[in-house]
Amino acid sequence: MTTTEEFWEAFYSERDQVWTGNPNELLVEQVADLTPGSALDLGCGEGGDALWLAGQGWQVTAVDVSATALARGAARAAEAGLADRVDWQRHDLSRSFPTGSFDLVSAQFLHSSTEAEGERGRVLARAAEAVAPGGVLLVVGHAEWPTFVRDNPPVDYRFPTNADVLAAVDPSRRWLVEVDESVVRELTGPNGERGTRTDVVLRLRRPERS
Template sequence: MTGEPGGAATDAMQFWDERYVSRRTEHGRIWSGDVNSTVEQQLKGLPPGSALELGSGEGADALWLAAQGWNVTALDISSVALAVGAAEATKEGLSDRIEWVQTDLATWRPSAQYDLVMSAFLHSPVEFPREAVLRRAVSAVAPGGSLLIVGHGGFPPMSEHAHGTDFPSFPSPDDVLASLHLPSGWAVETNALIERTAKWRDEQDVVLVDTVLRVRRDE
């Protein structure tokens, strides 16, 4: 794993490392460890190749991709989250298919191209240039490859933020598409709001809305 400590990056690393430690459950992680159902729906059946995940967190989506035969590079700012994913990869016999890389996406620049580039819920309560990061991700997609961006369509209905006005609204799929400034030679395969059912913190079912944009580079 490689890091880029210093200044704002150090502040963000500290924020996310502390978050992944302070919110751990008895299972040793924040999240369920299961692939996001929208990600699975969008990618299941694609022929495996090389994949890059931006903001992999504890690695559930990266682990699922690796289990489908993909060779994955998983990027995240939190070494704590990456360690959770790496430990699970070892347990599942997937270590040879995933490279876990600690980096600050705010300053990251692509150095290779991949058959799939994806980000799922790349949102941050601390300052983060999300649009610029996703625009840079476009250049990491190899000819014939895909870019998948899944985001929140709104706060969960049981969240303390759901009915407040202190937070800006989440961008729509059309907003995300426009912000990418795609050149010619790209095809839109999914541009939608997709509902899914998930377990909330009290194990109650809740309906969530995801913004989903999947585009393919034809040339």
């Protein structure tokens, strides 16, 4: 069986650049009203979100399992004059996790076909523990396959709901739910297919006191 690290290393090695380099639109929308502080970007990939956060004044810890993706992000940070604002760390989040607490913990589309049952929930529970009192946990994920592959998906995968995330990170329901919504977006597939996909957004604020 392919390990998580092997899967993502192969994924990023296929091309010199996989993503556009732009930040995720839903991250930009949800973070716009937050005061910059310390941020943890889980599954940062080539660093589009981390670099945008750094450019907005955040001090970012950017984490990914792929050394190739992290190297690309670090190179872009140096080119943009943001090297001192981003700490790039390699972690397989099912095995190790960055230390410290953060004003913002962001998990954008933290999905993988190699994850074990319940693994994403356990990672997000660790993510919640890393949020400083009064800080924000932002989890954005896909809710379904795009319409143009829905009848013939590439792998058998159950997309977690916001209720699943809440059960994993806040079983006692003490956190403030600031955003709990679904967003339908238009998109184009790799072969020019036109369709839509639904994403889910969950923004939680940790209480100042336990």
